[in-house]
Amino acid sequence: MSKSRVIVLSAVRQGLSIAEAARRFGVTWRWVHELVRRYEAGGLDALEPRPRRPRTNPNQVEAVLRERIIELRTTLTEAGWDAGPATIAAHLERDGTPAPAISTIRRILLDAQLITREPNKRPRAAMIRFEAHQPNELWQSDFTHWRLADGTDIEILNWLDDHSRLLLACTAHRPVTGAAVIESFTATIATHGTPAATLTDNGRVFTTRITGTRNGFEQLIASLGIQQRNGRPFHPQTQGKIERFHQTLKRWLAAQPAADDLTALQDQLDRFRHHYNHHRPHRALGRRTPQTAYDATIKATPADNRDQRDWRIRHDRVDRFGKLSLRRAGRMHHLGIGIDHAGTPVMILTDDTTVTVTDRATGEVLATHTVDPARTYWRNNDRSPGRWPGLLPDMNDDAEHL
Incomplete structure (x- = not known):
């Protein structure tokens, strides 16, 4: 008793x-x-002892809202998107539904066995985070690998704004070459403006500074007054934002049907880029979308306020004599590249004052030429001048390329 x-x-x-x-x-x-x-x-x-649990709980989540939270978790996961409690809360608010606390959403997902408890992580205070203060203050770039349905390896080149996480460009290549980097970059600045700085790893398509020379990309951004930054070798944490972005991209691609060819993969990347920029809430941005964050602040520009150049790009192949032909203002000009580069596929970058020829595969600068409308032949400024044996010094310049 x-x-x-x-x-x-x-x-x-x-x-x-x-x-x-x-x-x-x-x-x-x-x-x-x-x-x-x-x-x-x-x-x-x-x-007998009475239960201490209250008969009613005014803070209890309604059954309809619980079902909606579980539905969002399932739908986002199947589509390959992030589906954590913070992301679910952002989607609820976007739908006009007051979202419960993040901890409440996490508890609902735990009760439904849709997530598992994780060990305690390092506190955020232990991490040193860097973020640009303005859009276009810093663009990060890198490429990652993906496979088509038949197993063909494809490289995906991305440009990411450091401040807003806006995905500026996302293109598929087989493989990424120096020419592809230049083309992607020039197309991106035509749409979004010129950044103040870029941050990449030390891949040869981005830099050849280790060998003491400049490739085409380095020469291009230097001419635009853009500061180039490169991470330390074997230290990917420097480009942490784009490395983390690659995880998001690959998780989404893994949830899609495997693409049969490069065109189909590019279509998938275009759809991903639109959703990522305009619809996916980003936790680091206070649940705003990258496009909203990018549009909210005035854009940075290069600190070097030199005149911005209008670049033109053309692909060609060095002929068997080591030369190229270039039409400018209705007149044909001939460029000396060097007989040792005969047959090399090249990219020709032209502005008002300079022509730069780079190897399409490696990005190496093969020749630079000064634009001179009065002369037919433009010699390679990177090579010592010379002449064919027997030519007299006072012969006209047209004889230089006979």
């Missing part, structure tokens, strides 16, 4: 007063009085 029943029976049936029962059993007289009141109202069964 429980202690509560003994106290009540002693007071009711044995005639003990409430004060006496309290002294005998070492409880307060108020508690004895409460037990007697319960007994008179409901008998001995009313003396």
